[in-house]
Amino acid sequence: KNQVEQSPQSLIILEGKNCTLQCNYTVSPFSNLRWYKQDTGRGPVSLTIMTFSENTKSNGRYTATLDADTKQSSLHITASQLSDSASYICVVSAGFQKLVFGTGTRLLVSP
Amino acid sequence: SQTIHQWPATLVQPVGSPLSLECTVEGTSNPNLYWYRQAAGRGLQLLFYSVGIGQISSEVPQNLSASRPQDRQFILSSKKLLLSDSGFYLCAGLRQGSYNEQFFGPGTRLTVL
Secondary structure (H helix, E strand, O other), X not given: OOEEEXXXXXXXXXXXXXXXXXXXXXXXXXXXXXXXXXXXXOXXXXXXXEEOOOOEEEEOOEEEEEEOOOOEEEEEEOOOOHHHOEEEEEEEEOOOOOEEEOOOEEEEEEO | OOEEEEEOOEEEEOOOOOEXXXXXXXXXXXOOEEXXXXXXXXXXXXXXXXXXXXXXXXXXXXXXXXXXXXXXXXXXXXXXXXXXXXXEEEEEEEXXXXXXXXXXXXXXXXXXX
């Protein structure tokens, strides 16, 4: 069964600190893995997309890693800001039209 | 740039009433379009997708239907809403390219009372 599991479910960190969010997947065939940021009550916005051959990709203070052998990905946020408070969703593509969504990690950055 | 518009942003409807949510896309032609529902604490669930005018694929059996009357318009409907139809509805388009990335609209929060 295709599944994407994210951890932790929720996280509170102090402004300025770093954090790492985890994503484990069992999706086949694997096409690519995406991280989205979703502010409360808004649509998800893409942060990074990685294919099988890419093991790291950065977007500003966001860095995603992918280990296709262990089927794990992480999203590292550096020097967190209050505006980073949101849900972060890991999505794995099993081919055209087939996206498997994780339930997300809810991050709260506290001043 | 490619943008998805959705309205209304929020909607409160009584059980048994009809529903019509509209999604339009700009900045691209003949896009693949998608309707998702996001329940609280759950991942996004694909409801319908469309690869062109009049072409609708349903992913899960449900109380909802979708239509694609124009190239850049995608409509989600129901004849009689159920309590279980409450949720956050997202329309998405497919950004053509090497990654075939989906881009999302702002969403509609539907509450059925």
